[in-house]
Amino acid sequence: MNVLVGDLETSDSNVNSLSVLEVSFCLYDDRFREIGIPFHESARIRSTCVPSLGACLTNGIKPDKLRGANNSSFDLVCKLYNRLQEWKEFCTIGQNFIQFDHEVLVRLFQRSLLPDIWYLKKLPRRMMDTLFLARASKLIDDKSLKCEVSAKGSHLFKLTSLTKMNGIPHENKHSSAGDVQATAMLAKMIKERVPKLWDSGLKIAHKSEAKKFIEKNKIVSHVAYFYGRARWYANKFLFYNNFDYARCWDLKTSPEDYLKLGYQELKKELKKTPKVIRTVKPSKFDICLDYSYAFNAEPYSKIGETELRRRSSILDANPKFVELIKTIDNDEIEEKQSIDQSELIPEFRLYKDGFASKKDEDNMKLFHKMEWKDRIKLFDRWNNQKYSWFNKVLLFEERPELLPKSVYKEVQSEFSKRLHTIEDVQWQTFPKFANELVNYGERFEKEKNEKGLKLLEEYDLFVKEMEKKYPKP
Amino acid sequence: MKKGRVRRFDPGSKDAFTVSRTRIQNFLDCKRCFYLQNRIGIKALGSLPFRLNSATDTLLKKTFDAARKKQEPHRYFKRENINLVPFRHEKINEWRENFQGIKYHYKKANLMVQGAVDDILIDLKTKELSPVEFKSTQTKDGGSVKYLGKPHHKFWKNQLEVYGYLLEKNGFKISEVSYIVFCNADISEEEWNEKLNFDVQVINYKMDYKWLESTLDKIKELLIQDKIPDYSDPDHCDLCRYLLKHNEIKNI
Numbered sequence: 001m002n003v004l005v006g007d008l009e010t011s012d013s014n015v016n017s018l019s020v021l022e023v024s025f026c027l028y029d030d031r032f033r034e035i036g037i038p039f040h041e042s043a044r045i046r047s048t049c050v051p052s053l054g055a056c057l058t059n060g061i062k063p064d065k066l067r068g069a070n071n072s073s074f075d076l077v078c079k080l081y082n083r084l085q086e087w088k089e090f091c092t093i094g095q096n097f098i099q100f101d102h103e104v105l106v107r108l109f110q111r112s113l114l115p116d117i118w119y120l121k122k123l124p125r126r127m128m129d130t131l132f133l134a135r136a137s138k139l140i141d142d143k144s145l146k147c148e149v150s151a152k153g154s155h156l157f158k159l160t161s162l163t164k165m166n167g168i169p170h171e172n173k174h175s176s177a178g179d180v181q182a183t184a185m186l187a188k189m190i191k192e193r194v195p196k197l198w199d200s201g202l203k204i205a206h207k208s209e210a211k212k213f214i215e216k217n218k219i220v221s222h223v224a225y226f227y228g229r230a231r232w233y234a235n236k237f238l239f240y241n242n243f244d245y246a247r248c249w250d251l252k253t254s255p256e257d258y259l260k261l262g263y264q265e266l267k268k269e270l271k272k273t274p275k276v277i278r279t280v281k282p283s284k285f286d287i288c289l290d291y292s293y294a295f296n297a298e299p300y301s302k303i304g305e306t307e308l309r310r311r312s313s314i315l316d317a318n319p320k321f322v323e324l325i326k327t328i329d330n331d332e333i334e335e336k337q338s339i340d341q342s343e344l345i346p347e348f349r350l351y352k353d354g355f356a357s358k359k360d361e362d363n364m365k366l367f368h369k370m371e372w373k374d375r376i377k378l379f380d381r382w383n384n385q386k387y388s389w390f391n392k393v394l395l396f397e398e399r400p401e402l403l404p405k406s407v408y409k410e411v412q413s414e415f416s417k418r419l420h421t422i423e424d425v426q427w428q429t430f431p432k433f434a435n436e437l438v439n440y441g442e443r444f445e446k447e448k449n450e451k452g453l454k455l456l457e458e459y460d461l462f463v464k465e466m467e468k469k470y471p472k473p
Numbered sequence: 474m475k476k477g478r479v480r481r482f483d484p485g486s487k488d489a490f491t492v493s494r495t496r497i498q499n500f501l502d503c504k505r506c507f508y509l510q511n512r513i514g515i516k517a518l519g520s521l522p523f524r525l526n527s528a529t530d531t532l533l534k535k536t537f538d539a540a541r542k543k544q545e546p547h548r549y550f551k552r553e554n555i556n557l558v559p560f561r562h563e564k565i566n567e568w569r570e571n572f573q574g575i576k577y578h579y580k581k582a583n584l585m586v587q588g589a590v591d592d593i594l595i596d597l598k599t600k601e602l603s604p605v606e607f608k609s610t611q612t613k614d615g616g617s618v619k620y621l622g623k624p625h626h627k628f629w630k631n632q633l634e635v636y637g638y639l640l641e642k643n644g645f646k647i648s649e650v651s652y653i654v655f656c657n658a659d660i661s662e663e664e665w666n667e668k669l670n671f672d673v674q675v676i677n678y679k680m681d682y683k684w685l686e687s688t689l690d691k692i693k694e695l696l697i698q699d700k701i702p703d704y705s706d707p708d709h710c711d712l713c714r715y716l717l718k719h720n721e722i723k724n725i
Contacts, residue, residue: 002622027620030627033679035620088617124623 001126001202002035003028003187004090007179008101009059011045011066012052015103016348017427019049019073021061023080024176027087032188039083040177042069043076047397047469048415050428053436053459059174062455063462074398077112078368084119091126091205095159095183098129098285107350111390115356115364121283126205129285130186131157133201135230136223136287137194144193154228162186200289207244210282214246219312221294222248222280223287234294235278236312239326242333246280247325249315251308252299259314259321267328277325345418346386348426357383367391372399379407416470430470433463481514482696489578492692494588494635497685498628500692503710504702512696518712529609529656529671530591534569537592537605541565549654550594553675557594560602565593577642579686582693590636594652601648604636604680609656609671618655619676629653634682641682651680 009022026038045051045066056066071079094101102120109117121127134157137144146165147155156162159182163170168185172178191198204210214220214237222233235248249255253276258269270277280286294300300308315322344352356364360383367375376395382388395403396411403411422431437460444452482490490511492500499517500507509515540547541559550557562568568575574589592605606629612618621630633651641647656671695702705713 001624001627002620027622029621029630031681033681086617087620087622088614089620089622 001030002087002090003030003032003184004087004092005180005184005187006092006094006097006101007176007183008104009061009174009176010055010104011049011061012055012428013100014426014428015100015107016350017049018055018104019043019046019051020076020104020108021045021059021065021069022176023076024180025080025083026180026184027090028184032184032191036087038177038180039080041071041076041079043071043073044069046073047466048393048411048419050419050430050433050463050466051459052428053433053440053456056459057440057455063458066462072398073108074112074394077108077114081109081114081119089124091128091202092120093128093130093183093187095179095186096129096131098127098132102127107347110350111347111393113364113367113387113390113394115361121207123206123208126202126209127285128187128201128205130159130183130190132223132225132285132287133190133197134162134186135225136197136289137190139223139230139232140194140197140293144190150228152228155230159183159186197287197289201285201287204282204288205285207283210286210288211240211246213288214280214282217288217290219251219291219308220248220280220288221291221297222278223289224278232294232297232300233278234291234300234308235280235288236315237280238277238315238322241326241329244283246282247329248278248280249311250274250276250278251311252276252303254307254311255314255318255321256311259318263324263328266324267332270325270328277329346389349386353384353386356387359383360387363387373402376402376404376407412470413473416473419470420472430463430467479510479514479516481510482512484697487583489583489585490696491585491587492689493574494586494632497586497635497688497692498631500695501631501688503705503713504695505705506710506712507692508695508702513701526609530607533607533654533656534592544597549673549675550652555652555675555677557596557603560593560595562593568593575636575639575643577639579642579689581686582689584689584693586635586639586642586689588632588635588639590640591654593636593640596648599648600646602640602645603648603651604633604640605652605654606633606636607654607656609658611658611660615655615657615672615674618657619674621653621676621678630678630680633678634680634685637680638682638685647680649679649681650677652677 004025004027006023006025008020010018010020012018020043022040022042024038024040027035029035042065051061051066056062092102105120106117109119116122119125134145135155138147138155138157145162147157148161148165150156159179160170160173162168163182163186166186166189168182168189170178170182173182204213217237219234219236222235223230224233225231233248234251235246236251238247238249241247252274255276258266258276261269280288295305295308359381363378363381364387367378370378372395375391378391379388382391392403392407392411396408400408418425418427419429420431421429437456441453441456443449444456480491492511496507496511499510506517510517537547537559541561544558544561545551546556546558567573568590569592571589574587576585576587578585590604591607594603594605595601596603608629618626633653637647637651653676655674655676657674659670659672662670704710704717
């Protein structure tokens with residue numbers, strides 16, 4: 001299967017509100033030889049989005065790029081979508097791609113009213129992540145990758161660190177094109193050094209296949225990563241909860257003592273740490289391999305395979321117990337959902353609203369066939385008002401002159417409110433930017449970093465210009 | 474030879490055992506099925522012959538022969554500015570013939586590797602050869618075939634690499650680039666006038682046949698073992714999946 005390596009550079013780290021500034025995707029064959037022409041494009045920052053100074057300084061994105069790139073955000077996403085369709089069948093891979101880049105792309109597709117926002121995840125396409133593979137690779141074979149060790153003694157799996165330690169050429173660090181090349185070489189290294197992990201990874205690189213793997217194997221070796229360390233879990237699959245996550249029993253603990261507990265007692269026990277119920281997310285490339293890896297690792301190796309299998313068979317023999325865990329689990333999910341009553345802004349409602357209706361999907365297709373001047377006619381035709389809002393915002397960002405005055409004011413006033421707020425919101429605001437500016441200014445002054453201070457002035461000028469468009473409410 | 478039985482490996486024989494490029498692919502696909510066919514001698518399930526595909530192959534071969542005679546690039550290659558001409562060699566017909574093909578005795582494993590190529594091109598300046606494979610089908614994804622990203626494209630790549638390997642081992646200088654002439658039937662016509670038109674693309678593929686000799690060694694290892702391999706992953710091999718399900722039903 002061909003491998004599509006991708007990376008994004010963004011204006012901020014909040015996937016719901018950031019602006020994508022650079023996108024690179026490069027297609028490789030199964031031996032990591034480049035095929036066709038790579039996709040490298042940059043875009044101006046959206047006019048409704050305040051940049052995060054931290055992100056811009058890390059990625060080396062200067063103010064002239066924020067305002068001067070050839071593409072708008074919408075142009076960029078349409079170009080990318082067309083190219084992905086041309087490449088057709090591939091397994092996407094990137095460094096921390098699943099938790100960040102893909103989540104960004106899905107939201108970008110949604111905001112751009114593209115109907116198929118899950119395109120990269122839909123069969124025959126699959127998705128893997130070098131971050132998860134690198135952690136698992138280190139766990140399976142310590143010699144497979146060299147890692148820096150942090151002050152706390154944890155292995156570091158940042159791309160720049162992995163490339164430095166493993167002799168992978170990494171030019172233009174933090175540019176999407178440079179990171180794509182380096183990620184491809186890292187993936188190739190993992191594939192060659194731990195081929196079993198790579199092959200197993202491909203088997204779980206799609207949700208449906210990962211579920212099949214878990215169901216078929218019943219006991220799986222799961223790689224969990226927390227407190228800076230990857231570790232094995234011998235997980236016995238029990239059921240899928242309402243999020244479609246696999247809930248599993250950690251065979252480190254025998255289920256015998258839990259069998260006779262009632263609802264409340266069991267609920268209390270299941271909350272205790274270390275947790276006996278573990279979660280495997282089939283849709284998130286949660287690395288699972290066959291049972292042998294965990295069985296041969298401590299503490300499972302000390303318990304022994306016979307005992308571990310006995311514990312597993314106890315669970316098989318007690319379906320009512322498993323059913324009770326499922327009830328407790330799903331009740332907790334419902335409780336959490338009912339507590340969360342906060343009204344989310346449309347950009348944050350990706351999961352909340354579920355899939356688009358047929359009518360809205362048809363409208364999206366229509367939107368992309370239309371010319372800009374006709375797109376204002378769709379404002380009132382959406383089932384879900386979220387899409388009507390995106391429709392208006394796209395016009396506001398791309399062709400404000402085409403908007404009726406009332407709609408222009410509606411969008412402008414909403415963004416004025418959002419961008420000037422001093423509340424602790426999840427998106428970047430003018431006050432947050434000002435705060436960052438002060439902090440970086442103090443730091444650069446201390447360091448006598450003249451270049452840095454000059455750059456801050458340019459960013460400040462850029463944001464001040466932007467502020468003019470959004471008068472304080 | 475009884476019906477339903479096939480040529481099989483005899484561990485006691487000193488003769489080289491012939492493995493065609495199809496059998497090499499069979500080995501890569503499913504070790505158990507390969508063993509059953511090549512060691513035990515159970516013939517694999519057959520399929521209906523692809524006569525229409527064979528017909529396009531035959532017609533393409535004729536047009537390549539015409540270009541060979543003139544020693545000029547075939548028109549599909551000319552169109553792509555690929556300045557290679559069909560290779561003229563006394564054995565070219567034998568190499569293109571099924572059950573004949575190009576052969577090489579891989580002595581380390583005592584296997585006779587064999588593969589019938591569709592055609593071969595030569596760069597008259599560098600004298601490097603490039604194997605060519607003809608593929609014809611009907612697909613709406615014609616535009617993305619050039620990326621060779623579908624699972625079955627792996628078979629095409631392996632096929633070209635076996636030919637590249639065989640040509641190299643027969644003493645020829647090989648280009649790293651091989652070609653697929655991909656013919657995609659056009660079904661967009663509203664009315665059919667009993668003619669099938671094709672959209673033809675020339676797709677290049679960079680070969681790397683480092684994998685082949687280690688695979689041949691593994692084939693030999695498998696052939697000399699006395700134990701039938703376990704069922705393959707049912708997601709991987711249709712026949713194993715079928716037989717496993719069949720056994721489950723039988724046991725009810």
